[in-house]
Amino acid sequence: MANPPPSSSSFPHSTHSSHSTNGIDKSRAPVVAVPLLQPRVAVALGVPKRWHHTLSACRLLSIAPPICWGLRFALRFLVADLLRLSTQGRHGRDISPYTLRLTETGLAIIWCCASAYLAFFFTDCLMSRWLINYTPQATVVRLFTISCAFAYLTSWTVYLTAGSQDPGLLLPAWIGIATILTTCYHFTQRKIKIRKETFASVSVFSIASFLSMVALLLHSHSTRVGYQNIPLVAVVKWACKVAGHIVVRILGVTMDLDGL
Template sequence: MDRSRPSPSSTRPNPNGAAHGYGRDSSTLDSNKPERPAASTVSVSLLQPRVAVLLGLPKRWYRTLSICRLLCLVPCFWWGVRLALRFLVTQVLRHLHSNEPEIEVPLMLTETLLAGLWCLASATLAFYFTDCLMSRWLINYTPQATVVRLLTISCVFAYLTSWIVYVTGGSNDPRLLLPAWIGIATILTACYHFTQRKVPIRKETFASISVFSITSFISMVALLLDINATRPFPDTDIPLVSIAKTFAEIAGRLVVKILGVNKVGTGR
């Protein structure tokens, strides 16, 4: 009567097979388990999705999933790079056949080149965003359902891209194409960071931030250089310029003294 009742944990079979007198060691059972590819050894490529390999999906789905994932790049090249190249060729031909120089031509060329750069950045961000969604869908749904969702998100992205470019006037004016694609890249970055939080796989968070930051920095420097190159330098006394000239004169005198040359350029 006083015997204690065995706890549920004591009657639960041991994962190593040692309970209930089986006498198997862990090495025997481990040898019978199917080997799964380690996350660090899985090769990643455009035609071999990482999550599909980790989940052990049949290889016949790799190419289909990869093609559906790459469809997100089509809007960036059709409504972005194609328009940027068309505007760029038109501006170059107009500049070559024009007798009177136009002041806005260099700035328009810079804006068109930066628009193409932002299109490429948007293509990279769209790929990261679609890859993140595909990873979540493959974890929760079948490959067939994932393919349908990839096709749907590509169609939605194509429609929204064409609508944004049309509404902002970027399809008709090269000066409006750059703001349109900056807005698209901003939306893609926000969507990626909002959707990637619940995906239990390796994420390209740092890469997406780097793409957006580097593109923003290049655009800022290019526009500042173009703006300051097309207008005269201000007559205001700038302390930084004076300090730089003073340091340059001192450095020049030190170099002349160390090398042992005179003002004419010959040795002493």
């Protein structure tokens, strides 16, 4: 008598493997729609909604130091130098020292924004790890603590480098801060393969470095004799002059330079 054909229950491993290879398990995974300001990991882990806003607020605290000790000083230097540059240009005086200050101030703004981006990514990755291993209460305490530590160290770095007094000193201060943030991020995440965040942190640092190199090269060539004869330079100077007048009008800054 012939044996009956084996049933599907006799080969549970082959059945599951065929499903996994066909991608059925992946298709059954629920797609979580998360608003931009809510932490995605908290939603995926089922953290109660009452903690979402608190976690988001503590995560956003990481960008406060670049705004308070970076962008605030840089914008003040930028407006002051634009006014000085406009006044010196109308009187026919040498404006080369102010163009260098404008270049340094613009690069300082770029590195402050890069530092804010890196700090947010670093804090977001730490929050993801802490939510997996700790309760939401403990995660909030850790996020608030690391944001306070970052603010304290940032304020002392800018103070010790005298970055609040000169844009030429503010730029290296924020380059150093961005370098430290990138190093700390890769050091803490070296055991976890998060390609997206790692690629983003490297891209931000690389883009800021490239823009700094291009800006310094442009300034170096602009000080040479004969660059005024290049049509592109004339167009860029005209565009910068128009942009400067627009910025001054939007900010409502007067031309009184006595307090600068």
